[in-house]
Structure formats: structure tokens, C-alpha cells
Amino acid sequence: MPQTAVASALKALDVHxxxxxPAHVRNFFAQDPDRFQNFSVSLDDFLFDFSKHKITGETLRLLAALAEARDLPSRRAALxxxxxxxxTEGRAAMHMALRDLSGRPLPVQGVDMRRxxxxxxEKVFAFARAVREGKLTGAGGLPFTDVVNIGIGGSDLGPAMAARALSPYAKGGPRAHFVANVDGADLSDTLARLDLSRTLFIVSSKTFTTQETMANxxxxRARVVAALGExxxxxxxxxxxxxxxxxxxFGxxxxxxxxxxxxxxxRYSLWSAIGLALAIAxxxxxxxxxxxxxxxxxxxxxxxxxDKNIPALMGLLGVWHRNMLGRAAHAVIPYDQRLARFPAYLQQLDMESNGKSVTRDGALVAGATGPIVFGEPGTNxxxxxxQLLHQGTDVTPIDFLLAAEPIDADAHHHALLFSNCLAQSEAFMRGRTLEEAKTLLxxxxxxxxxxxxxxxxxxxxxxxxxxxxxYRRLDPRTLGRLVALYEHKVFVQSVIWDINPFDQWGVELGKELASxxxxxxxxxxxxxxxLDGSTAGLIDWRRSHQG
Structure with a gap:
């Protein structure tokens, strides 16, 4: 659609x-006893409740008009x-094909990739089974007890997050470990507690040239050679x-x-062979x-x-907060300890995808794009x-993630966890007035x-x-749903902002300078x-303080 339609949709949202x-969302609940039903969506045993946002049915109508002006349906169809x-790279972004088990053709730029x-x-799965069953062994003939994935970025964050999230399902296989940081302490601390004769290493690097990964x-390799031979x-x-x-x-x-x-x-590769360590675990x-x-x-x-599409709603609500209300950050708070690495995973997914300042055509964007994403498990x-989220001067939208029932955890503990999550979301919505504070005192x-x-x-x-x-419980299928929901949320926002979420030129300059x-x-x-004065001064200081 023409830019005039986009401008008109944005202006209508600004006016709205x-x-x-002046309104307060707690009054919306008082005025509408069905607000929860009207502003929540289910997908089987998965529920998305967005009733605590300061929005109305008109807000959703105007956001849908913006999506239409940006031609979201056609862009989704093209994806x-x-x-x-x-x-910018002349490629498809067809990671969804990796999780399509339907048997239908999977065209990628005109070529059916299903076979x-x-x-x-199947090659990944056969290897994973052989490792888990002890058919593949180390140099001493013993089964592997540990697998160390060496990667960085998408080759680390996704598998590491998922292995932690699905730890109750890691039974009968070796323990999974993840090394990413070029800081030698990462590798040393990981290997200090492992028996190299029973350790399998997976080196994850598409080009096998990634500096940090290849250094690790x-x-x-040198440690294995020293301990077990070439x-x-x-x-x-x-x-x-x-x-x-x-x-x-490499050998x-x-x-x-x-x-x-x-x-x-x-950052979309967890579904692929990059998930080998997870498949083994x-x-x-x-x-x-x-x-x-x-x-x-x-x-x-x-x-x-x-209006019933969870990732579309997530994306459009993010646009509402970022562009209409000027909110620069977004918090993801899993009340699920096993999702401890999920916020870090989403940081790459969201900020590397939508941290762009030019449109798909290379023009400067007209407004704000991706927010700063951060988070930590509740209740920590x-x-x-x-404190800052409740009483600070900036308002930060929050996603709470929560299971209805625990896995391998105490029911009483989970009731406390569940109560804390709901209490926090209510407190953020309701607040406390001055008169209420005085009455309490x-x-x-x-x-x-x-x-x-x-x-x-x-x-x-x-x-x-x-x-x-x-969600009912954090099982493998639920985790897959969570990851895909956020992937598509990010895509929706990229369409609204008219940016390319599938490249990452912003990481190149630092790599070049590091080399x-x-x-x-x-x-x-x-x-x-x-070198510039600061960089030269820092190097000189290091040289004078070594040894």
C-alpha cells in the first residue's frame, strides 16, 4: 500500500x-467484567492474556489497519x-521448513527442500541415538558422559537455552555443556570437571572460521591430543x-x-543441525x-x-508501546527457572533482527525500531x-511466562511461584494511590x-x-511454541517498521576491528x-601491567 496509507494509520494511532x-487500565476492568475474555487468546493449552495493556477494541482496530497498510498478509505469505x-542478502528466511513435519513440499526460492x-x-537423529545408546564411544571405548557444544551467538544461545529449559527430559543421555566466550576461563572452567576420555565436542560454525569458536x-583439540593422542x-x-x-x-x-x-x-538455527547437542541431550x-x-x-x-493471532498481537502491541507511547525497553520475565536463558536468547532474536535504522530500501527509518530486551527469572x-519497573520514571512493558503445573518440582513451591507472578502483574496494573497508601499506614x-x-x-x-x-507445562512442544511465537512477533514488527529482520550488518564492524x-x-x-588515542592508551596500559 502507498506510504500515505501508512502515515494515515500512524497518525490515527497517535491521536488515539x-x-x-488520561485513563487508567484498572478502571477498564471495573467498567468491563468481560475484559479478560475479550483481551486474551488461546492456542490449545496455551493462553496469551493481554488484558492489562491500556488498550481498547479501537486500539486493536487501528493496529490492524496499520498492519493492513504495511501489507502484513502478503509479506507473511512471501515468508x-x-x-x-x-x-539485502538475496535469500529466503525459511527456518520454518525445518519444523514442518507435514510431508508437503517445502519450496525455498523455487526449489523443494523437503528431501x-x-x-x-535423520543424520542428526541417528548420530544422537548412537551417542545416547553408547554405540559411539571415545578413544578408550567408553560411552560419552558429556557433550560440549562450542559455538557463539545463534550456535550457542539457542541450544544452551533449550537444553536448560528441557533438562527434565535429559534422561538416558550425556550431560550437555556450552562454551561460547573466547575468554579462556569459559572453556577451562567447563573442562575442569569433565573426563576428556568420555567427552564429545561439537564445533558449531557454518564457515568454520568464526574467531571465538575456532579459538575455543x-x-x-589441543587438550584432547595432550590427554588422549592425535x-x-x-x-x-x-x-x-x-x-x-x-x-x-581439523581432523x-x-x-x-x-x-x-x-x-x-x-538466530533461527536451533531447529537445524545446530540443535545437535540438544538432540543428544x-x-x-x-x-x-x-x-x-x-x-x-x-x-x-x-x-x-x-484479532486472535497471538504472534501478530504480540508484535502489534510492541509497536503500540514503542512508537505511540515511546517505551524503549521490553522485559521478559519467566516465572520458570528452567527458562533462565530465555531472555538472553530473545535478546539476540529481537535486537539482532530489529535493531536497524534503515528501511529495506536503505532509507533512514522514520521512527523508533527494536526495543532493548532484558529479563531474569522471577522471583529473583x-x-x-x-523496583525500577514499579516506581521508576520509565514505563517498561513486560511479558510474564508461567506454567500451570510444574515438572519435577514441589507443588507447594509452584503455588508460591504462581502466586508471585500473578501478584506482580496485578500490582503493575493496579498500583496504589496516595489515599490507599495512607490507609495502609x-x-x-x-x-x-x-x-x-x-x-x-x-x-x-x-x-x-x-x-x-x-501454558500447561514446560515440555518440548511448549518450548517450541514459545520460540516460534517470538520469532513471528519479531517478523510482524519488522514489517510494520519496513526493515529487514534477517540480516545483521551491525555485527561486522566490531569483527573487522578485532581482527x-x-x-x-x-x-x-x-x-x-x-590507532585512536583511547585504543592505543588502553593497549599501552595493558602492556605496562603484564607480568
Whole structure:
């Protein structure tokens, strides 16, 4: 649609936001006893409650008009048709094909990829079964007790997050560990507690050139050689890469190399062979359920009407807060300890995708794009940064993630956890007025002087938005749904902002400069004359304080 339609939709939303500004969301609940039913959506045993946002039916209508003006249905269709929606790199972004178990053709830029996808998946699963069953062993003939995934970014954050989330399902297989940081302490601390003779390493790097990953892989290889001999390398290493030549030079045979395609971005690659460590940890059957969960959401995203479409609603609410209300951050708070790494995973998914300042055509964007994403599991967050979220000067929308029932956890503990989550979401919505604060203090027996002095400190403005994603239990299928929901949320927002969510040019400059600086940092005699004053000064200080 023409830009005039987009501008008109944005203007209507701005006017609407100004009319809602004086309202308080707790009054919406008082006025509408059916507000929860009217502003929540279910997908089987999964519930998305967005009733605590300061929105009305008119808000949703205007957001839908904006989505129509940006041609969201057509852009979504192009994504699922395998078209080159990553326009800057001329590629599709068809990671959804990796979790489609339906048997239908999976065209990617005109080529049906189903046979290739299924063949690679079965290769991953066969290897995972062989490791879990002890058919593949180390140099000493003993089964592997530990698997160390060496990767970074999407090759680490997704598998590490999922392995932690699905830890109750990691029975009968080796323990999974993840090394990403080029800081040698990461590798050293991980290996300090492992028996190398019973440890399998997976090196995850598509090009087998990623600086941090290959530095860690080389160090791990050296340790294996020192402890077990050169011949052990082929038995103790596998790789996820497309560069068979470089993998062979490392000492890994083709039968232990697993690949994926250039239309699978790193932050979307958990569904691919990058999930090998996860498949080994939880087994192919549970990994398949994880894929099914993602596909559930793909179908929902394509078929559900906009007002019942969970990822579309999540994305449009984010646009409402970011562009109409000027909210620069978004918090993700899982009241589920096993989702401790989920916020970090979403940081890459969201901020690397939508942290863009130019449109798909290269023009400067007209407004704000991706928010800062952060989070921590409840209830720890309550005793850390919730003070700012409740009474700080900036309003931050929140997603609460919560299971109805626990897995391998005490029911009493879970009741306390559940109560805390709901109490926080109510507190953010409802708040506490000055008069309510005074009444509370008087009930405590405080003097009138104390009441007047302390009451302002106990006021909570409320009217602070949150969504609750409530699911029956955190099983593999539910995790797949959660990941896919946020993937599609990010896509929806990228369409509204007219940016490409599938490239990441912003990571390139730092990589280039690091490659230039590494030889200078390593060689104490190398000149720093060509560097800026700060960088040169920092290097000189390091040199003078070593040894």
C-alpha cells in the first residue's frame, strides 16, 4: 500500500493514544467484567492474556489497519512461500521448513527442500541415538558422559537455552555443556570437571572460521591430543558446518559433519543441525516434539485472524508501546527457572533482527525500531530490578511466562511461584494511590506525621502494561511454541517498521576491528601509532601491567 496509507494509520494511532492517556487500565476492568475474555487468546493449552495493556477494541482496530497498510498478509505469505525476503542478502528466511513435519513440499526460492531437510535431520537423529545408546564411544571405548557444544551467538544461545529449559527430559543421555566466550576461563572452567576420555565436542560454525569458536575449538583439540593422542580427535569431535575442507583439516570425518542452509539465519538455527547437542541431550523423540510445537505456531500465525493471532498481537502491541507511547525497553520475565536463558536468547532474536535504522530500501527509518530486551527469572527479578519497573520514571512493558503445573518440582513451591507472578502483574496494573497508601499506614498504627511522611514513598502509579503467557507445562512442544511465537512477533514488527529482520550488518564492524587489533595486542612490540588515542592508551596500559 502507498506510504500515505501508512502515515494515515500512524497518525490515527497517535491521536488515539492521546485520548487514552488520561485513563487508567484498572478502571477498564471495573467498567468491563468481560475484559479478560475479550483481551486474551488461546492456542490449545496455551493462553496469551493481554488484558492489562491500556488498550481498547479501537486500539486493536487501528493496529490492524496499520498492519493492513504495511501489507502484513502478503509479506507473511512471501515468508512462508520461501521467497527471498532477506533482500539485502538475496535469500529466503525459511527456518520454518525445518519444523514442518507435514510431508508437503517445502519450496525455498523455487526449489523443494523437503528431501534434503529430512535427510539431514535423520543424520542428526541417528548420530544422537548412537551417542545416547553408547554405540559411539571415545578413544578408550567408553560411552560419552558429556557433550560440549562450542559455538557463539545463534550456535550457542539457542541450544544452551533449550537444553536448560528441557533438562527434565535429559534422561538416558550425556550431560550437555556450552562454551561460547573466547575468554579462556569459559572453556577451562567447563573442562575442569569433565573426563576428556568420555567427552564429545561439537564445533558449531557454518564457515568454520568464526574467531571465538575456532579459538575455543583449537584449545579443546589441543587438550584432547595432550590427554588422549592425535588419533583421538576424530573420535571426540563432531561439527556443524558447511565447510567440509576446513573440517577435514581439523581432523573430523564427513560422517560426523552436519550442515544447514544459507536461508537459515544463525538466530533461527536451533531447529537445524545446530540443535545437535540438544538432540543428544533430550533424544530425537523430544526434539521432534519441539519441532511440532514450532509448527503449531506456524499454522496458527498463517491461519488465525489478526484479532486472535497471538504472534501478530504480540508484535502489534510492541509497536503500540514503542512508537505511540515511546517505551524503549521490553522485559521478559519467566516465572520458570528452567527458562533462565530465555531472555538472553530473545535478546539476540529481537535486537539482532530489529535493531536497524534503515528501511529495506536503505532509507533512514522514520521512527523508533527494536526495543532493548532484558529479563531474569522471577522471583529473583522481584528482588533486583522490579523496583525500577514499579516506581521508576520509565514505563517498561513486560511479558510474564508461567506454567500451570510444574515438572519435577514441589507443588507447594509452584503455588508460591504462581502466586508471585500473578501478584506482580496485578500490582503493575493496579498500583496504589496516595489515599490507599495512607490507609495502609494507619492500619499499621503509624502516627499521622509518619503517614504524611511515608505515604508518597508507598505510592505505585500502576497502569504499567504486562502480558501473561500461560501454558500447561514446560515440555518440548511448549518450548517450541514459545520460540516460534517470538520469532513471528519479531517478523510482524519488522514489517510494520519496513526493515529487514534477517540480516545483521551491525555485527561486522566490531569483527573487522578485532581482527585488525588482535596482532597488535598479542605482539608487545607492535606499533599503536595508527590507532585512536583511547585504543592505543588502553593497549599501552595493558602492556605496562603484564607480568
Amino acid at each position: 493514544a492521546s485520548t487514552l492517556a 512462508f512461500a520461501g521467497e527471498a525476503v532477506n533482500n 534434503e531437510i529430512e535427510a539431514e535431520r 575449538a583449537a584449545s579443546a 588419533a583421538a580427535v576424530g573420535l571426540h569431535f563432531a561439527a556443524v558446518s558447511t565447510r567440509l575442507d576446513k573440517v577435514a583439516q 573430523i570425518e564427513p560422517s560426523r559433519v552436519f550442515g544447514f542452509w544459507d536461508w537459515v539465519g544463525g 533430550v533424544g530425537p523423540e523430544n526434539f521432534t516434539d519441539f519441532l511440532r510445537g514450532g509448527h503449531d505456531v506456524d499454522i496458527h500465525f498463517q491461519e488465525a485472524p489478526l 527479578g522481584q528482588h533486583a530490578f522490579f 494507619r492500619k499499621e498504627g503509624r502516627s499521622e506525621a509518619d503517614v504524611e511522611r511515608l505515604a508518597p514513598h508507598k505510592v505505585f502509579s500502576g497502569d504499567r502494561p504486562s502480558s501473561t503467557l500461560l 585488525r587489533l588482535a596482532p597488535i595486542v598479542e605482539d608487545d612490540k607492535a606499533s599503536t601509532a595508527a
